[in-house]
Amino acid sequence: MTTSTLPPDAAREASGRRSSRRVAALGPVPRWWRDATGAAGWAVVLGVVALWVAGGGVQELATWSGFFLSTGRLTGLVASALLLLQVILMARVPWVEQAWGQDELVRTHRLVGFTSFTLLVSHVVLITLGYAASTSLGIWGTTWDLVVGYPGMLLAWAGTLALVMVVVTSVRRARRRLRYESWHLVHLYGYLGAGLVLPHQLWTGAEFLDSAVATAFWWGLWAVTAAAVLVFRLGLPAWRSLRSPIRVLEVRTEGPGVTTVTVGGDGVRHLPARAGQFFQWRFLDGPGWSRANPYSVSAAPDGRTLRFTASHVGDGSARLATLRPGTRVLLEGPYGRLHGGIRTRRKVLLMGSGIGITPMRALLEELPQAPGDVTVVHRVRSAREAVLADELRVLATARGARYLQVEGRRIDGRESWLPRQAAHLTDTRALLEIVPDLAEHEVYVCGGDGWMTAVRTAALEAGVPSTAVHLERFAS
Ligand SMILES: Cc1cc2nc3c(=O)[nH]c(=O)nc-3n(C[C@H](O)[C@H](O)[C@H](O)COP(=O)(O)OP(=O)(O)OC[C@H]3O[C@@H](n4cnc5c(N)ncnc54)[C@H](O)[C@@H]3O)c2cc1C
Incomplete structure (x- = not known):
């Protein structure tokens, strides 16, 4: 496991204060x-x-x-x-x-x-x-x-x-x-x-x-x-999509098979989006435009732009790498409740595995927090494959949060959130070693189904009430 030590100046810019103000206006979801x-x-x-x-x-x-x-x-x-x-x-x-x-x-x-x-x-x-x-x-x-x-x-x-x-x-x-x-x-x-x-x-x-x-x-x-x-x-x-146009602003390759798309335009201003939510995205770039794919925002919505980061798993997601700036976008959303509006506790644990880290990155940026309130656990197969890791380090430093990468291959024959080298630990023990006061945390989780179930079970065993554990599935 590695912890962030980067203190870049650029981080201040990404401290999330602007979007926190914007989101405060959306308020919590009434129970x-x-x-x-x-x-x-x-x-x-x-x-x-x-x-x-x-x-x-x-x-x-x-x-x-x-x-x-x-x-x-x-x-x-x-x-x-x-x-x-x-x-x-x-x-x-x-x-x-x-x-x-x-x-x-x-x-x-x-x-x-x-x-x-x-x-x-x-x-x-x-x-x-x-x-x-x-x-x-x-x-x-x-x-x-x-x-x-x-x-x-x-x-x-x-x-x-x-x-x-x-x-x-x-x-x-x-x-x-x-x-x-x-x-x-x-x-x-x-x-x-x-x-x-x-x-x-x-x-x-x-x-x-x-x-x-x-x-x-x-x-x-x-x-x-x-x-x-x-x-x-x-x-x-x-x-929402037709009254003011939204267009692709930037398409960036994050690494092999991963693309970040940023869109903007007047239409974005009217969307009540929060970090952790997702949209159904359609790009009017030729055949196949009618098909919508769901992607979570990977940066806190700031009222001017929206951004997501996607791994290429099939035709629809692979096509993202070939999008051109200026392409018109149709959006459905925002949807999903993996956001700050359901938070009931001050301390927060954000856990993402693989591409599931993208909504956690947006949440880290947006959630109101004091130094030490938020811990991010990023589960990756290898550090090389850690999507958005640099941004996460910069943001964590700027916001006084802890960022940890948990690296390594899965444990054979056991449904666990841990890598092989931690196989001697139980899932709950390992989580408590990272966050000893876990029971006082709100827990947000995104990743593969089995991995999320393992995290949820461990969090519940550690004393987190089920109402404070929130999952987002990246599959229909
Ligand atoms: C709420 C939600 C948020 C997501 N956020 C992200 C994200 O931020 N980054 C990311 O990389 N991936 C995300 N995904 C997964 C992403 O939507 C799929 O990987 C993508 O749609 C696959 O499309 P494809 O054409 O490339 O592959 P295909 O080969 O067509 O599909 C592969 C699998 O993706 C799922 N899928 C495909 N189309 C849809 C659809 N329209 N609705 C729901 N599921 C679909 C199905 O399970 C399908 O079996 C998210 C999924 C959901 C449900």
């Missing part, structure tokens, strides 16, 4: 946002269950056909509500995004998605059984009758097929085999599916035919979902 958005989600689910009860759902359970029809309706209602909630979770609504963070939202979206799909399949089976029990058409005759004989049912079947496609391609094994863009394109069919399966409930559902309140509730939920997508997913990013 009640999490409670309020979580409660709103549960209220929607309880609301549809209440509709089912109010529509006589419980009384109908007395007979076999009633049992199937009534539970079929309940599963359909809850499945649809979850489908809409799933869309809202990924609509980039700022209060939801800032309260939960992308990582947790993606995990919840996945869980809610599979639950909703399971309930949707149960709904189809139960309703078919319910109708079959009360007619002489048999299962197949009833199925046919349900498809062609009721309004909105053909649309619902088409929507179900779209959702089947989305679910099948999202199962982990299938997902790994698909290119990101192919998976993403198929995933967009989820919106079509959600749009097609919902109308049949209003046209045929017993809860809605008799109750204006239920109909208003359902339309309201649907309208809120559509508005969230139109405003936050499409409108706001388009407006």
Whole structure:
């Protein structure tokens, strides 16, 4: 492990005071946002269950056909509500995004998605059984009758097929085999599916035919979902990118396979970005421009420029090295909650591995701090591969922070944040040797999945509460 000893004069310039003032205006993320958005989600689910009860759902359970029809309706209602909630979770609504963070939202979206799909399949089976029990058409005759004989049912079947496609391609094994863009394109069919399966409930559902309140509730939920997508997913990013142009200012090679891109322009002034956050970046430099890639800012946003540093892992990131100054940029964001607005403690540990150090570099620059408050741990395979190491040393010196590089290859056969030469230590012991009062720290972590899990586990064992450990995943 090596510690910084560089005291360059240039560091004063990078002391972060300017951006700290700017960010103070953005303020902390209110903690009640999490409670309020979580409660709103549960209220929607309880609301549809209440509709089912109010529509006589419980009384109908007395007979076999009633049992199937009534539970079929309940599963359909809850499945649809979850489908809409799933869309809202990924609509980039700022209060939801800032309260939960992308990582947790993606995990919840996945869980809610599979639950909703399971309930949707149960709904189809139960309703078919319910109708079959009360007619002489048999299962197949009833199925046919349900498809062609009721309004909105053909649309619902088409929507179900779209959702089947989305679910099948999202199962982990299938997902790994698909290119990101192919998976993403198929995933967009989820919106079509959600749009097609919902109308049949209003046209045929017993809860809605008799109750204006239920109909208003359902339309309201649907309208809120559509508005969230139109405003936050499409409108706001388009407006922010188009009203004042943002262009590439500089493209710099950091080392083999790593590029730093700086952009600027009037449009940047209006973006409420903080260190540690990320944007979806599109560069209008020819074919492939429509594809967005997420990158975290690698310097504290100063209201005039934004910067990120990327390693080349595929076509999209390799292309960055060939960008030319003046290229127009479209941005979506800022997103992510790995920033100072969620900080609750004075002392901070910033841990980055590989390219995951880039948001830590921005945080080191921006976080308000007194000398000794912040420690940066930079995990690298070799010092030669340490991205942005010189900048980190300069900044650490200027801000009175500690910067340590932890260098070496991984330990074989053990999921650990440590290198081989430290294999005799436990993950927690090693962390406490670097930061003895770790329990009093806020911990920010970015790197590979296994590495982050090892850091998190060690931090929790050392006494840091889980609410003070924050991770950012660089993978979807
Ligand atoms: C929140 C976040 C912040 C990130 N910040 C940085 C950063 O600061 N520096 C950096 O080097 N890398 C960062 N990444 C990773 C970076 O986005 C991918 O390496 C890059 O998009 C790969 O694109 P590609 O075309 O080069 O490679 P591909 O071969 O197309 O993709 C390789 C892998 O990258 C991921 N990926 C690709 N496109 C996307 C996308 N549009 N959205 C989400 N994941 C995608 C997928 O897991 C894919 O399997 C970040 C990722 C996320 C999710």
